[in-house]
Amino acid sequence: MKIFNLPEKENMRPGHLACQGCGAALAMRYTLKALGEKTIVTIPACCWSVIDGPFPYSSLKVPLFHCAFETAAASAAGIRAGLDIKGLEDINVLAWAGDGGTFDIGIQALSGAAERNENIIYVCYDNEAYMNTGIQRSSATPYGAWTTTTPVKHYKNRPKKDIVAIMAAHRIPYVATASVGYPDDLIRKVEKAKNIKGTKFIHIYAPCPTGWKCKPDDTIKISRLAVETAVFPLYEIENGYKYILNIKPEVKKPVTEYLKMQGRFRHLTEKEIEMIQKEVDFQWKRLLEKCNQN
Amino acid sequence: MPISLSDTLHNKTGTWRTFRPIHKNKLPPCNKKCPTGENIQKYIYLLLNKKYEEAYREIKKDNPIPSITGRVCPHPCESKCNRGEFDEPIAIHHIERFLGDYGLELKDNWEIEEKKEKIAIIGSGPAGLACAYHLRKKGYKIKIFEAENEIGGMLRIGIPDYRLPKDILDKEIKKLQEMGIEIETGVRINHPLDLAGNYDAIFVGTGAHISRKMGIPGEELDGVISGLEFLKKLNLGEKVKIGKKVAVIGGGNTAIDAARCALRLGAEVKILYRRSRNEMPAIESEVEEAEKEGIKIEFLTTPVKIIGKNQKVSTLECIRMELGEPDESGRRRPIPIKGSEFTLDFDTVILAIGEKVDLKLFENIETTSWGVKTDQYTRTTHEKVFAGGDCVTGPSTVVEALGAGKRASIAIDCFLKGEPLPVIKDKKPVTIENINLDYFERKKRKEPEKIEFNRRVNSFDEIWLRFDEKDLLEEAERCFSCGVCNRCDNCWVFCPDLSIIRNEEYSVNYDYCKGCGICARECPRYVITMEEER
Numbered sequence: 081m082k083i084f085n086l087p088e089k090e091n092m093r094p095g096h097l098a099c100q101g102c103g104a105a106l107a108m109r110y111t112l113k114a115l116g117e118k119t120i121v122t123i124p125a126c127c128w129s130v131i132d133g134p135f136p137y138s139s140l141k142v143p144l145f146h147c148a149f150e151t152a153a154a155s156a157a158g159i160r161a162g163l164d165i166k167g168l169e170d171i172n173v174l175a176w177a178g179d180g181g182t183f184d185i186g187i188q189a190l191s192g193a194a195e196r197n198e199n200i201i202y203v204c205y206d207n208e209a210y211m212n213t214g215i216q217r218s219s220a221t222p223y224g225a226w227t228t229t230t231p232v233k234h235y236k237n238r239p240k241k242d243i244v245a246i247m248a249a250h251r252i253p254y255v256a257t258a259s260v261g262y263p264d265d266l267i268r269k270v271e272k273a274k275n276i277k278g279t280k281f282i283h284i285y286a287p288c289p290t291g292w293k294c295k296p297d298d299t300i301k302i303s304r305l306a307v308e309t310a311v312f313p314l315y316e317i318e319n320g321y322k323y324i325l326n327i328k329p330e331v332k333k334p335v336t337e338y339l340k341m342q343g344r345f346r347h348l349t350e351k352e353i354e355m356i357q358k359e360v361d362f363q364w365k366r367l368l369e370k371c372n373q374n
Numbered sequence: 375m376p377i378s379l380s381d382t383l384h385n386k387t388g389t390w391r392t393f394r395p396i397h398k399n400k401l402p403p404c405n406k407k408c409p410t411g412e413n414i415q416k417y418i419y420l421l422l423n424k425k426y427e428e429a430y431r432e433i434k435k436d437n438p439i440p441s442i443t444g445r446v447c448p449h450p451c452e453s454k455c456n457r458g459e460f461d462e463p464i465a466i467h468h469i470e471r472f473l474g475d476y477g478l479e480l481k482d483n484w485e486i487e488e489k490k491e492k493i494a495i496i497g498s499g500p501a502g503l504a505c506a507y508h509l510r511k512k513g514y515k516i517k518i519f520e521a522e523n524e525i526g527g528m529l530r531i532g533i534p535d536y537r538l539p540k541d542i543l544d545k546e547i548k549k550l551q552e553m554g555i556e557i558e559t560g561v562r563i564n565h566p567l568d569l570a571g572n573y574d575a576i577f578v579g580t581g582a583h584i585s586r587k588m589g590i591p592g593e594e595l596d597g598v599i600s601g602l603e604f605l606k607k608l609n610l611g612e613k614v615k616i617g618k619k620v621a622v623i624g625g626g627n628t629a630i631d632a633a634r635c636a637l638r639l640g641a642e643v644k645i646l647y648r649r650s651r652n653e654m655p656a657i658e659s660e661v662e663e664a665e666k667e668g669i670k671i672e673f674l675t676t677p678v679k680i681i682g683k684n685q686k687v688s689t690l691e692c693i694r695m696e697l698g699e700p701d702e703s704g705r706r707r708p709i710p711i712k713g714s715e716f717t718l719d720f721d722t723v724i725l726a727i728g729e730k731v732d733l734k735l736f737e738n739i740e741t742t743s744w745g746v747k748t749d750q751y752t753r754t755t756h757e758k759v760f761a762g763g764d765c766v767t768g769p770s771t772v773v774e775a776l777g778a779g780k781r782a783s784i785a786i787d788c789f790l791k792g793e794p795l796p797v798i799k800d801k802k803p804v805t806i807e808n809i810n811l812d813y814f815e816r817k818k819r820k821e822p823e824k825i826e827f828n829r830r831v832n833s834f835d836e837i838w839l840r841f842d843e844k845d846l847l848e849e850a851e852r853c854f855s856c857g858v859c860n861r862c863d864n865c866w867v868f869c870p871d872l873s874i875i876r877n878e879e880y881s882v883n884y885d886y887c888k889g890c891g892i893c894a895r896e897c898p899r900y901v902i903t904m905e906e907e908r
């Protein structure tokens with residue numbers, strides 16, 4: 081009586097160093113199930129440079145290259161070029177970076193690679209802050225959230241950067257959002273990306289119980305609520321213009337359900353939550369328009 | 375450039391854990407509610423995997439006559455089905471009937487290790503048959519004594535064909551006889567201890583067969599008949615006289631079935647019941663069916679006098695009732711309303727106000743005011759004599775009788791071996807709050823079809839048809855499988871630490887499990903429990 085049908089083979093091992101309930105660990109597990117063992121991963125400074133294990137150990141069954149914080153896309157492009165010269169075109173190159181490494185410091189390298197349409201898969205696993213260094217705000221941190229650099233009194237008062245729109249504006253062949261709460265959908269998207277030539281960008285929602293101040297067993301429930309409230313919708317964009325909505329909740333749940341499960345939003349007043357709701361509704365409406373869904 | 379060539383398997387992250395997940399199946403509410411302890415969740419699971427024979431054998435572990443309960447059981451299991459609080463309960467009894475019928479066509483190959491002890495069973499109703507079946511499986515030699523010329527108790531003489539065709543009953547009985555159960559009909563036992571000399575233990579399952587009298591003038595008139603007598607004659611194929619306008623007095627199964635039989639014989643039928651619908655002891659769905667068939671029910675009405683013309687029934691004098699304080703049965707007591715008398719014309723009156731246990735049979739064995747006195751394990755005050763079914767509880771249900779027969783078999787087995795009885799544990803069943811409803815969508819319950827209406831009211835043909843196989847599987851798929859793993863894989867799917875082991879059964883690799891608890895949370899059915907590490 082299966083609910084999800086995942087490829088059986090694991091390309092990752094236990095003994096890794098992710099915290100309890102880590103969404104990023106699941107994101108990697110699913111992504112490598114989809115890509116298979118013919119894959120090289122490059123990882124800039126982020127939680128995953130720790131999760132994988134200290135020298136001389138690695139939890140991945142595929143080669144992993146640790147690169148500088150701002151260079152995920154550039155190093156992936158370099159590895160690709162090297163492989164292509166050797167005629168190893170069937171090997172996937174995966175750039176695997178956090179939101180800080182993608183939205184902030186790595187955006188220049190990413191934009192360059194995308195503009196050149198480098199044949200790589202770039203995954204940003206988004207835990208909505210600089211978690212590895214102790215929960216500092218990034219441009220992926222959502223409006224209203226607490227982090228150590230946006231304390232409750234000065235909670236983050238700017239919206240999350242729309243990285244998906246930025247990547248679509250590069251007119252690369254494939255951009256998608258995905259979530260660890262929807263493993264079937266995530267794996268389908270990675271498999272689809274694998275078979276497309278050019279730059280593929282996948283933005284994976286990956287809760288961080290440590291940084292979000294939620295219970296470790298909430299990871300999947302929160303991921304599901306993010307989609308059901310339209311805080312983090314699941315959709316794809318082909319060639320920079322063709323929007324496809326993957327999941328349309330029958331009834332959109334109120335954002336409070338999502339917010340109240342996480343300590344990082346605990347300080348929000350009813351009025352502030354109402355504002356967030358309005359913004360989510362507005363962005364959802366825009367997305368539906370782009371997807372020709374209303 | 376430094377290169378890591380070792381893996382992380384040396385890093386036993388299990389030491390981080392403060393809570394450990396444990397796969398531990400729990401008790402589904404349906405199983406808990408079934409008086410004969412059927413493993414309902416399990417046979418539905420087997421059925422879903424198209425293992426029909428295994429599913430049938432699973433029911434048979436606890437129930438000797440599933441094709442019968444699948445038809446007539448009021449299915450208390452469904453009333454506790456957690457799915458009922460989400461949309462509608464699983465159609466368990468239709469599933470049971472499908473499997474029961476499937477099994478009727480199969481050969482049971484019993485490998486019975488013979489024991490030397492002999493056990494006598496008095497009465498071939500469901501209680502006696504169940505006790506015989508379970509003891510025979512254990513190897514005891516069984517002899518059933520039945521007063522009637524036919525086997526089955528109320529299944530034979532009470533429940534009519536449109537709900538339980540006789541050939542189904544015959545086939546189930548034949549299966550039991552093929553196990554080596556001996557049944558002698560036409561012998562009425564006067565006292566259980568009459569058999570004590572030849573048998574090592576005696577089980578009494580004599581039912582409740584004495585029709586209560588109303589004690590009103592006119593009961594002796596031509597055209598007045600007891601409900602049970604009427605049904606018995608019909609069921610045994612004897613000729614029954616019945617008029618055109620029939621009154622049935624009572625609100626139990628006997629009243630409803632007598633009314634529906636009279637209707638099928640062409641009469642216009644009215645039921646008079648002294649309390650209101652809520653207090654009716656008959657199976658609710660059967661009452662609804664009777665009304666759909668065109669039977670009128672006068673609630674809060676009772677006859678005070680049967681008036682005759684030339685020794686034949688012609689009129690009923692009735693009185694209206696109102697409900698007062700609850701009586702010892704917990705139901706509100708009906709009180710006549712003075713001056714509300716009125717008359718109705720009938721040519722036949724069927725009295726079906728209830729059946730009593732014949733207590734004459736139990737001299738020197740302790741009884742209550744309604745039946746034989748026993749403990750939970752059917753032990754009477756005489757160590758060799760066990761009793762169960764209607765003769766203990768008063769008129770009840772088939773499945774209660776089956777449960778009593780099963781418990782008796784355990785008690786008798788222990789008695790003969792000189793072993794202590796197993797303790798009956800009261801386990802808490804899984805509730806709807808334990809189910810992760812995110813994994814289920816609302817879906818309408820599927821049931822089989824009925825035969826068309828005209829045929830229904832004009833014949834004794836069985837009403838319910840067999841479950842269409844596609845619908846059956848869709849219905850089975852709605853089962854939550856409360857508290858019992860059905861290999862949905864969710865724990866494995868969502869484990870960030872690759873610590874779920876999927877063998878015959880699922881387990882956790884505690885070397886690496888960090889105890890995040892996602893597996894327990896995302897288990898749709900509450901199989902995984904988090905227990906504190908110490």
Ligand SMILES: Cc1cc2nc3c(=O)[nH]c(=O)nc-3n(C[C@H](O)[C@H](O)[C@H](O)COP(=O)(O)OP(=O)(O)OC[C@H]3O[C@@H](n4cnc5c(N)ncnc54)[C@H](O)[C@@H]3O)c2cc1C
Nearest residue numbers: 497499500501521527528532563580581763764770771772
């Ligand atoms: C009309 C009617 C409809 C019913 N419908 C349903 C229904 O739909 N669903 C349901 O669950 N229940 C129903 N019931 C109730 C159900 O039939 C009984 O609860 C059940 O049969 C009780 O089983 P039992 O084995 O205790 O007794 P019984 O079935 O009454 O069997 C007792 C047997 O013992 C025999 N016996 C009695 N005295 C002696 C003696 N001295 N020596 C030898 N043999 C003896 C009797 O002849 C009889 O065969 C119905 C009952 C009636 C009357």
Ligand SMILES: Cc1ncc(C[n+]2csc(CCOP(=O)(O)OP(=O)(O)O)c2C)c(N)n1
Nearest residue numbers: 125126127149178179180181209210211212
């Ligand atoms: C150039 C540079 N600046 C700062 C750091 C320190 N540093 C390491 S990881 C990290 C945060 C990474 O955040 P993110 O990309 O969101 O990944 P996460 O840790 O949240 O998984 C920082 C600031 C660094 N390694 N290199």
Ligand SMILES: [Mg+2]
Nearest residue numbers: 178179209211
């Ligand atoms: Mg981050």
